[in-house]
Amino acid sequence: MEQKDYLLREIEKIGVLLRWIRELFFAGRAEELRPMEAQWVEMKSRLAETGLEVDRFLASAPEERVNYLEGLSGYNVENIELLADCLARISLPTSTDSSKQFQEIALQLYALCDQKSRSYSLERAHRMASLRQALGIADPEISETDSLPSEG
DSSP states (O other), X not given: OHHHHHHHHHHHHHHHHHHXXXXXXXXXXXXXXXXXXXXXXXXXXXXXXXXXXXXXXXXXXXXXXXXXXXXXTTOOHHHHHHHHHHXXXXXXTOOSHHXXXXXXXXXXXXXXXXXXXXXXXXXXXXXXXXXXXXXXXXXXXXXXXXXXXXXX
């Protein structure tokens, strides 16, 4: 019972920290005036407090990222989605290779959330579609025949 309570507290703590990161860096406050590099350094530091080694996580292969997150205490579906939100948002201002990498990882994390979640999220689906569009990836929900005009 104590172990379960501890895990629930850890999950909640990570969720609070990730929401704080999202609000601090992306809520349109004065922090947006700071250079993106400075924001990224601070975000990495804050994520390290949750046990996530950002550089290791980003350098990992896609399947290793999933295993890495599953091995961390406190990263449930909601917290993984918050992490994906942060990565997607930090990639928006630029179109560099690292921005593309963040977008791809965010898309992977959203897909992981879809797999693990017991409910459909329209918001998540919209974010995934936006990332696919930014990356030039066709949306699997829309087949080519759906977009063709009907004959007759």
